[in-house]
Amino acid sequence: MQINIQQRDGATVAEVLIPRLDASMASSFKNELLEIIKNGVTKLVLDLSAVAFIDSSGLGALVSILKAMNGKGSISIAGANSTVMGLFKLTSMDRVFSIHATVDAALAS
Numbered sequence: 001m002q003i004n005i006q007q008r009d010g011a012t013v014a015e016v017l018i019p020r021l022d023a024s025m026a027s028s029f030k031n032e033l034l035e036i037i038k039n040g041v042t043k044l045v046l047d048l049s050a051v052a053f054i055d056s057s058g059l060g061a062l063v064s065i066l067k068a069m070n071g072k073g074s075i076s077i078a079g080a081n082s083t084v085m086g087l088f089k090l091t092s093m094d095r096v097f098s099i100h101a102t103v104d105a106a107l108a109s
Contacts, residue, residue: 003033049080059088063093076106
């Protein structure tokens with residue numbers, strides 16, 4: 001799994017460096033991020049600017065990660081393209097996740 005993790009402005013920024021977050025990648029993606037939040041992360045920004053496509057498995061992984069935070073943190077989505085945004089809107093997940101055009105905008109919120 002290719003995820004670049006960095007700390008910025010009191011948040012953990014996870015830059016997802018795969019073009020597709022689908023059934024073939026969802027499990028390893030979820031497991032890697034679950035390890036990160038086990039370390040006490042309360043503000044997670046997912047930079048999806050390199051992700052061209054997410055399917056229901058990828059979206060399910062995001063929901064699982066949010067549930068694992070047990071209400072003790074937040075996940076912001078940054079840099080999602082129009083295809084990815086379409087899935088978030090179609091499934092009403094744009095109401096569950098805080099979505100921003102850029103990582104900087106997500107960090108400022």
